[in-house]
Amino acid sequence: MNCTETREIIHSYLNDELEEQLLAGVVSHLAGCSGCRRELGNLHTSLDWLRKTYPEQAPPGDLWEKIQGAIETR
Amino acid sequence: MCQPSGTTELAEIGNQAVRGPDFSNVFDEFQRPIYNYLLRLTQNHAQAEDLTQETFIRVHRSLPTFRGDASLTTWIYRIATNVSLDHFRRRATRQAKAALSLEETQSEREWVVDENAPAPEQVASQSEMSDCVQRFIWRLPPSYRTVMVLHDLQGLKNREIADVLDCSLHTVKIRLHRARKKLRAILDAGCDFAHDERNVFVCEPKQTETEEAGG
Ligand SMILES: [Zn+2]
Numbered sequence: 001m002n003c004t005e006t007r008e009i010i011h012s013y014l015n016d017e018l019e020e021q022l023l024a025g026v027v028s029h030l031a032g033c034s035g036c037r038r039e040l041g042n043l044h045t046s047l048d049w050l051r052k053t054y055p056e057q058a059p060p061g062d063l064w065e066k067i068q069g070a071i072e073t074r
Numbered sequence: 075m076c077q078p079s080g081t082t083e084l085a086e087i088g089n090q091a092v093r094g095p096d097f098s099n100v101f102d103e104f105q106r107p108i109y110n111y112l113l114r115l116t117q118n119h120a121q122a123e124d125l126t127q128e129t130f131i132r133v134h135r136s137l138p139t140f141r142g143d144a145s146l147t148t149w150i151y152r153i154a155t156n157v158s159l160d161h162f163r164r165r166a167t168r169q170a171k172a173a174l175s176l177e178e179t180q181s182e183r184e185w186v187v188d189e190n191a192p193a194p195e196q197v198a199s200q201s202e203m204s205d206c207v208q209r210f211i212w213r214l215p216p217s218y219r220t221v222m223v224l225h226d227l228q229g230l231k232n233r234e235i236a237d238v239l240d241c242s243l244h245t246v247k248i249r250l251h252r253a254r255k256k257l258r259a260i261l262d263a264g265c266d267f268a269h270d271e272r273n274v275f276v277c278e279p280k281q282t283e284t285e286e287a288g289g
Contacts, residue, residue, distance in 0.1 A: 011251050015225075017232065046257045047226055054227055059109035060123055064101060067130045074131070 001025040006036050014043055095146060097134050104147075105130070107228060108154050114223045115158050125161055129154045148237040151230065155220065155238055162216070213260065218253040225250050 006029045012018050013026045030037055108129055113122035132153050140149060214222065217239075224230045224238065225246075232250070236243045 054114050
């Protein structure tokens with residue numbers, strides 16, 4: 001597998017969505033290619049950034065009561 | 075809060091196979107992911123709360139007809155997505171803007187700053203993020219935004235997203251790929267993001283010329 005082919009499926013690799021044969025190809029390419037490893041690292045960094053920027057937040061505590069109220073009055 | 079007591083819980087589980095999922099159980103399981111999904115799409119707490127309410131009202135109405143053809147997860151996300159689209163359409167209409175849609179044609183256009191993006195002060199109090207950081211997700215075309223939020227923040231699989239959005243797996247993959255590329259481009263070219271001394275995300279434009287002031 002070459003760099004172009006690897007980068008086409010690197011997202012699927014990151015998503016853990018590659019079939020066994022392709023996965024083996026990517027893994028062995030990454031082992032020998034610092035450029036693609038860097039690309040993968042960048043991808044990790046930006047996803048990490050995304051998750052920190054939009055962290056999970058607790059819903060308001062009175063949601064259930066409000067929904068019950070709305071259902072009853074409709 | 076809405077958990078039944080121990081004995082009724084057993085009765086609920088017993089009935090579930092016959093009646094389908096119980097609304098209070100569905101609410102307990104999905105209120106958090108759905109609220110966060112809608113918060114990430116709207117970047118506005120009040121709107122996210124309203125849309126979450128609307129989503130669960132529709133879920134309550136439609137639950138008796140849920141047949142299990144789709145998984146409960148994709149079914150509920152589809153309802154939430156429709157609620158959010160209705161919301162954005164209403165807002166776009168109100169502002170006499172072209173309707174936002176999930177259509178491929180629109181999404182393939184170059185990415186532009188969404189003029190409907192919420193004012194930063196609407197969310198700043200809670201998240202304490204700079205304008206630039208907050209607006210990132212609004213700089214993506216709506217269809218990219220939805221796919222990226224569903225996949226990279228909500229943790230859905232591509233296959234599930236295709237079901238939620240009623241589009242092909244191929245389309246989901248392409249949108250996700252491009253959304254991530256744009257994220258990378260913004261991080262590379264636009265700004266340096268870092269934590270300041272108060273551990274708050276800040277944005278430091280790399281160049282002396284910042285973006286043209288919008289809106
Ligand atoms: Zn390579």
